[in-house]
Amino acid sequence: MKNDKETVNLVVGKNILSANDRVAAENRAIFEEAGVFVANVMASPGAGKTSLILATIERLPPHIRPGVIEGDVASRIDADTIAARGVPVVQINTGGGCHLDAPMVRAALTDLPLDSINLLFIENVGNLICPASFDLGAHLAVVVPSVAEGHDKPYKYPGMFASASAVVLNKADLEEVFEFDHPFFRCGIEMVNPAVPFFVVSCRTGRGMDAWVAWLVAALQTAQKNR
Amino acid sequence: MKNDKETVNLVVGKNILSANDRVAAENRAIFEEAGVFVANVMASPGAGKTSLILATIERLPPHIRPGVIEGDVASRIDADTIAARGVPVVQINTGGGCHLDAPMVRAALTDLPLDSINLLFIENVGNLICPASFDLGAHLAVVVPSVAEGHDKPYKYPGMFASASAVVLNKADLEEVFEFDHPFFRCGIEMVNPAVPFFVVSCRTGRGMDAWVAWLVAALQTAQKNR
Numbered sequence: 001m002k003n004d005k006e007t008v009n010l011v012v013g014k015n016i017l018s019a020n021d022r023v024a025a026e027n028r029a030i031f032e033e034a035g036v037f038v039a040n041v042m043a044s045p046g047a048g049k050t051s052l053i054l055a056t057i058e059r060l061p062p063h064i065r066p067g068v069i070e071g072d073v074a075s076r077i078d079a080d081t082i083a084a085r086g087v088p089v090v091q092i093n094t095g096g097g098c099h100l101d102a103p104m105v106r107a108a109l110t111d112l113p114l115d116s117i118n119l120l121f122i123e124n125v126g127n128l129i130c131p132a133s134f135d136l137g138a139h140l141a142v143v144v145p146s147v148a149e150g151h152d153k154p155y156k157y158p159g160m161f162a163s164a165s166a167v168v169l170n171k172a173d174l175e176e177v178f179e180f181d182h183p184f185f186r187c188g189i190e191m192v193n194p195a196v197p198f199f200v201v202s203c204r205t206g207r208g209m210d211a212w213v214a215w216l217v218a219a220l221q222t223a224q225k226n227r
Numbered sequence: 228m229k230n231d232k233e234t235v236n237l238v239v240g241k242n243i244l245s246a247n248d249r250v251a252a253e254n255r256a257i258f259e260e261a262g263v264f265v266a267n268v269m270a271s272p273g274a275g276k277t278s279l280i281l282a283t284i285e286r287l288p289p290h291i292r293p294g295v296i297e298g299d300v301a302s303r304i305d306a307d308t309i310a311a312r313g314v315p316v317v318q319i320n321t322g323g324g325c326h327l328d329a330p331m332v333r334a335a336l337t338d339l340p341l342d343s344i345n346l347l348f349i350e351n352v353g354n355l356i357c358p359a360s361f362d363l364g365a366h367l368a369v370v371v372p373s374v375a376e377g378h379d380k381p382y383k384y385p386g387m388f389a390s391a392s393a394v395v396l397n398k399a400d401l402e403e404v405f406e407f408d409h410p411f412f413r414c415g416i417e418m419v420n421p422a423v424p425f426f427v428v429s430c431r432t433g434r435g436m437d438a439w440v441a442w443l444v445a446a447l448q449t450a451q452k453n454r
Binding site: 044045046047072073074075077096097098125126127128129130146148149150152153155156157158159171174177 | 271272273301302304323353379380382383384385398401
């Protein structure tokens, strides 16, 4: 029974992923053509993905024009929050699906003014496992753990941390409340992704945000120069 | 492309779920035969599943003899924590899988002393989406949100809250820090699961634990009487 199931999973998983990768490559070509730099923002439920996107947008220099795709199983709470700031946003509801995939992002692009933005945040479904397996065509994979989740997450969810282009640890203002062990956490990240840029922030207090935004803007500018 | 993918997902998903349900029914029969009451504990990463299990075990009356199955993508951090308390525990590592399934639980049972326990906690993989779709053969589905994740979770992850036999809101000692809106949260739960027993606890301070443990013990005793 178990072996049968695993075999089915493997074969179909491969087909789905290769189909996804084809659309992701097309998405990436669309983004390149439009001059839009794209960050896939991934985290557990409630780690602060939307808060990080908003706190980042507030600190962007004027020549960076952001847009957002919001991914959720259900509701448009986050999209409404983003839209209230006057930022172009499209909500995707997966209706039970545990991750965004490249075709969902493609469908959302028809409702985004790609010619008037140059930085797109794709906020993935809150899930520290599945989203890491699906290329969306983004340039960056930004993983956002929070101190409220505990310092053991890189050991328990290594695939997500291994996939990261940047790790942004949020809710750092509460590190004492949660007795957060920074060296243990860092050690876990170094085991799976030793060179990944790492930022410690609090979206609430603004701590650490300048360093993270400076790195993001530099990454965008480097990509623009290389076009 | 998108339609092809959805069709493949549907057909295989149905086969996997029906195969899973068969093994779940067998697991349930094994538990009934052994007189073991089983709770499937589900939550986001870092919501406090292990903390709740430990804080519950500490408060159980002497005639309740607990055991634990720990599910994680990787590591045996939680199993070691449980074992240090002298509680029988088996670790399942899914190796990337985003949920436990019934065959995984069946395999773990061979390493559990079912004849010397009467309450089994199955701590699922940290994920607020996929675990709700896989019956493990448990009697209860215990969903553990935390105030640190925010009050919008029932709206964003309705499937998980709809599947719950009990909702245990953890980290309640931090409700002011996180400006947690209890009425909004409760309203979200009532939309998808109006009659579900609801407990507000802090595993750290012990707040609310007595009411939750009393309910759990009563549920176990009712099940034993009905055998």
